[in-house]
Every structure is written in structure tokens, then in C-alpha cells.
Amino acid sequence: MGAYAVTAGPLDPAAVAGLVARDGDGAVATFVGLVRDHNAGRRVLWLDYEAFEPLALKAFERIGDEAAAKWPDVAIAIHHRTGRVAIGEASVAIAAASPHRADAFAACRYAIERIKQIAPIWKHEHFEGGEVWIEGATADPSDERARQTALERACT
Amino acid sequence: MGAYAVTAGPLDPAAVAGLVARDGDGAVATFVGLVRDHNAGRRVLWLDYEAFEPLALKAFERIGDEAAAKWPDVAIAIHHRTGRVAIGEASVAIAAASPHRADAFAACRYAIERIKQIAPIWKHEHFEGGEVWIEGATADPSDERARQTALERACT
Amino acid sequence: MHVTIRLFARLRELAGASDLSRQLPEGSSARDAWNALVAEFPAIGDYSRTVSCAVNEEYARLTTALKDGDEVAFLPPVSGG
Amino acid sequence: MHVTIRLFARLRELAGASDLSRQLPEGSSARDAWNALVAEFPAIGDYSRTVSCAVNEEYARLTTALKDGDEVAFLPPVSGG
Numbered sequence: 001m002g003a004y005a006v007t008a009g010p011l012d013p014a015a016v017a018g019l020v021a022r023d024g025d026g027a028v029a030t031f032v033g034l035v036r037d038h039n040a041g042r043r044v045l046w047l048d049y050e051a052f053e054p055l056a057l058k059a060f061e062r063i064g065d066e067a068a069a070k071w072p073d074v075a076i077a078i079h080h081r082t083g084r085v086a087i088g089e090a091s092v093a094i095a096a097a098s099p100h101r102a103d104a105f106a107a108c109r110y111a112i113e114r115i116k117q118i119a120p121i122w123k124h125e126h127f128e129g130g131e132v133w134i135e136g137a138t139a140d141p142s143d144e145r146a147r148q149t150a151l152e153r154a155c156t
Numbered sequence: 157m158g159a160y161a162v163t164a165g166p167l168d169p170a171a172v173a174g175l176v177a178r179d180g181d182g183a184v185a186t187f188v189g190l191v192r193d194h195n196a197g198r199r200v201l202w203l204d205y206e207a208f209e210p211l212a213l214k215a216f217e218r219i220g221d222e223a224a225a226k227w228p229d230v231a232i233a234i235h236h237r238t239g240r241v242a243i244g245e246a247s248v249a250i251a252a253a254s255p256h257r258a259d260a261f262a263a264c265r266y267a268i269e270r271i272k273q274i275a276p277i278w279k280h281e282h283f284e285g286g287e288v289w290i291e292g293a294t295a296d297p298s299d300e301r302a303r304q305t306a307l308e309r310a311c312t
Numbered sequence: 313m314h315v316t317i318r319l320f321a322r323l324r325e326l327a328g329a330s331d332l333s334r335q336l337p338e339g340s341s342a343r344d345a346w347n348a349l350v351a352e353f354p355a356i357g358d359y360s361r362t363v364s365c366a367v368n369e370e371y372a373r374l375t376t377a378l379k380d381g382d383e384v385a386f387l388p389p390v391s392g393g
Numbered sequence: 394m395h396v397t398i399r400l401f402a403r404l405r406e407l408a409g410a411s412d413l414s415r416q417l418p419e420g421s422s423a424r425d426a427w428n429a430l431v432a433e434f435p436a437i438g439d440y441s442r443t444v445s446c447a448v449n450e451e452y453a454r455l456t457t458a459l460k461d462g463d464e465v466a467f468l469p470p471v472s473g474g
Contacts, residue, residue, distance in 0.1 A: 189474050205473070206401060206402050207473070208399070208401055208447070208466060208468065210450045211447050211450050211451070211452070211466070212473075214450070214451070215452075236473060247473075247474065248473065248474050268474055271473050271474050272471070272472070272473060272474040273471075274452075274471070275471060275473040275474075276401065276445075276447070276466075276468050276471055276473075277471055277472070277473030277474075278401060278402035278403075278469065278471060278472050278473070279472045279473070280402070289402050289403040289406075289469070289472075290472040291402075291403070291443075291469055291470040291471075291472055292470050292471055292472040293470055293471055294443045294444070294445055294470050294471075295445040295452070295468055295470070295471045296445060296452070297452050298452075
């Protein structure tokens with residue numbers, strides 16, 4: 001798989017990290033999102049992820065480009081899972097490599113914040129006693145205020 | 157290997173991440189330090205890492221305790237390599253798991269900053285034309301100003 | 313003109329379809345397509361303030377004018393990660 | 394009293410030894426042990442302001458009083474990670 005992927009199979013965070021590191025890099029920061037056994041007081045059984053795949057891939061690419069504009073030495077990879085994901089399994093894996101650790105951490109955090117803002121992906125939570133579609137942000141890649149929030153959370 | 161390790165063999169970042177995640181965790185942030193092919197204008201050939209192993213393990217434990225005091229829901233693991241490490245290989249692998257991503261990122265960043273401040277480990281850089289011991293911080297775990305710097309870099 | 317409409321997640325469930333073919337007057341915008349959809353499936357009306365859209369697999373504004381053959385996707389608030 | 398001295402990294406190379414056994418006067422501090430070492434190996438004197446120490450595998454201040462049988466480690470500035 002390439003740097004950006006949406007896949008129904010299990011994610012391999014180590015493989016995602018392996019996609020980004022070059023010989024000049026001293027730091028790889030990764031983020032793995034896991035399905036938790038609880039959410040908002042509910043006992044979660046599993047999540048079903050749905051994606052608008054071609055647009056999700058473009059969103060990841062856009063996030064990578066945004067990161068490259070901000071941190072020119074950083075290389076990023078993003079893999080997101082779809083379909084049923086069990087408790088403890090990875091729903092998303094992000095890796096950011098850079099000569100220096102500050103940029104790797106910042107770009108990795110930025111990427112997960114932006115994914116939550118603009119990736120056309122939805123989680124359908126199945127909990128003890130029911131199910132609910134989780135709805136977060138209205139996806140708008142051109143919303144500069146949202147982008148600013150992501151940059152702030154990336155600690156820049 | 158346990159959560160804290162100093163080892164002469166290759167590091168396995170995925171295994172380090174596997175040590176920390178529990179069913180209530182939604183986020184695992186990892187940091188892997190890689191040997192770069194250049195440093196301060198020199199073409200690096202390899203690094204030799206030397207550690208005062210029993211004290212290094214205690215330093216990792218201390219760092220884990222400091223992180224647990226600051227972020228009670230975070231679990232941390234730290235593995236550091238010793239001996240000869242080639243370009244592109246991992247010298248250190250850190251994982252921080254938490255129900256929420258902000259704490260996982262912060263604790264992971266805090267850990268690498270503290271390792272650089274207080275872990276009794278030294279890198280002996282072999283570069284094209286010579287070798288040099290890299291010397292960073294005077295190790296002083298009780299230096300509160302250094303700890304403050306680490307917290308600031310962790311974006312807290 | 314003829315457009316394909318794609319719906320995701322809870323919008324898909326409320327409308328009971330993930331793909332729809334609809335005729336729209338020439339010059340319709342994505343918002344016009346949305347409003348026609350709300351008339352057809354009133355249950356999705358709650359999303360009028362929060363829906364995003366993509367035209368031909370690119371994010372677009374609701375004011376975007378549609379052309380014959382376009383695919384317009386309506387996206388409820390996202391929750392990836 | 395008798396103490397074991399451990400040296401690391403460049404200190405080890407400058408002194409040409411990683412482990413040393415030395416007799417020190419009763420009541421000596423880690424700093425006294427260091428100063429005796431500097432007298433013996435003048436090349437390490439540059440580290441007097443930046444050296445850290447550990448006594449019996451725990452970080453300690455240079456003012457720490459040593460006891461017979463203690464192990465004192467002298468650590469140049471660290472560079473792990």
C-alpha cells in the first residue's frame with residue numbers, strides 16, 4: 001500500500017512507519033487510533049467505519065500537502081480502516097518522519113486533527129443496548145478556523 | 157521484555173506499542189529515534205551507544221512515574237538500544253497509550269525530552285574522518301527547570 | 313439534467329439508499345439537489361445546516377452549479393480517526 | 394575506606410579505565426572522590442563543572458558522603474535518545 005490508504009483489512013502501524021523514514025530522518029512519530037471499550041458512558045461492542053473512499057484518499061493527500069507546506073522536511077503516511085473494527089483494534093495509523101523530532105510530533109498530531117475535521121469517514125458505534133452514528137465536524141477543507149485549531153493542537 | 161528495557165539487539169517499536177495498549181485506550185502515540193546519516197555537517201557512518209544500564213532502567217521508571225503523575229490515564233514503555241546502531245536503525249522506541257490522544261502525544265513527547273535530559277546513555281558518533289562523543293545535558297533528575305522545559309515541549 | 317446522488321452514513325440510512333438517480337432543472341446547484349432530496353425524504357432535513365457536499369469526488373460548496381451527469385455526494389458531519 | 398569508581402563514555406576513555414578501586418579518607422564525599430580522580434587524570438578536569446554522579450546505582454549529589462564499599466559512578470553529560 002502507498003502512503004495514503006483506506007482498507008477493510010487490519011492496519012499494520014509498523015508498515016505505515018516504514019513508508020516514511022529516509023536515511024536523513026532522526027525521528028518517526030506515529031499515532032494509532034484504537035477502538036475503545038467505552039464511549040460517553042456506553043459500553044461499546046464494536047465500530048463499523050464507512051468511508052467515501054476516493055474522497056478520503058484525496059483528503060489524506062491534502063492533509064499530507066498541508067503538512068509538507070508547514071513542515072517541509074516531514075514525510076507523512078495515513079492508513080484508515082473501514083468495516084467492522086473490534087475493541088482494541090486500530091482504526092487509523094499515521095506516521096510522520098523528519099530529521100528532527102519536534103516536526104515529526106507536530107505533523108503527526110496535525111494529521112489526526114485534520115482527519116477528524118475533513119476525512120469523509122463515519123463511525124457507527126454499536127454499544128450494549130443500541131447503535132448510533134457518531135457525528136463530529138461538518139467537513140469543510142477550506143475552513144481556515146478549523147485548520148488553525150488543528151495547528152494549535154499540534155503545538156505550533 | 158518489560159515496559160522499560162536497555163538492549164543490545166534491534167528494537168521492535170510495534171512490540172513496544174503492544175506493551176501499553178489496554179481496552180480502554182483510544183490512542184497510542186509512539187516515538188522512534190533513528191540514526192541519521194548526517195549530524196552537524198558531518199557524514200555519519202554509525203553510532204555506538206553506551207549506557208549505565210541499571211541506572212538507565214531506573215531513569216526510565218522515573219520518567220514513567222513522572223508521566224503517570226501528570227497524566228494518570230497514560231501507560232508508557234521505553235526501550236533503548238546499546239552498542240553499534242547503523243544508519244536508519246532505531247536507537248530508542250517509546251509508546252504512550254491513553255483513552256485520549258492529547259495525553260498520549262504529550263506523554264510520549266515528554267518521555268523523549270526527559271530521556272535526553274536524564275538517561276545515563278551516551279552516543280559515540282563515528283563520522284567520515286573521525287569520531288566524537290556527543291554530550292548534551294548534565295544529568296540531574298532533580299533539576300526542576302529542566303523538567304519544566306520537557307513539559308513545555310510536551311505542549312502542556 | 314440528470315445527476316447521481318450519493319449518500320453516506322446516517323443520511324444513507326434515513327433515505328434508505330446510497331445511490332439515487334434524479335432529474336433536476338438545468339442550472340440547479342448542489343443545494344437545489346439537497347432541497348429536492350429533503351422534499352423527498354423529510355427525515356434528512358435536520359442535516360440542512362451541517363451537511364457537506366462533494367461534486368465528482370471533490371469537496372464543493374453547496375452553491376456549486378451542477379452539470380448533466382455530475383455525481384453529487386452529501387456528507388453528514390464526519391467522525392473518522 | 395575503599396570505594397569502586399565507575400566511568401562512562403569520554404570519561405572512561407580519558408582515564409583509560411571503566412572501573413577503578415581507590416582508597417579515600419573516611420568522610421570523603423563524591424566530590425572528594427572526583428577531585429582525587431582529577432589529580433590522577435588531569436585530562437578529565439574539564440568535566441568538573443558538568444559531571445553528574447550516581448552512588449550505588451542511584452543519582453546522587455556530589456556532596457553525598459561516601460561509605461566504605463560504595464560504588465560511585467561519574468557521568469559526563471548524557472546524549473541518549
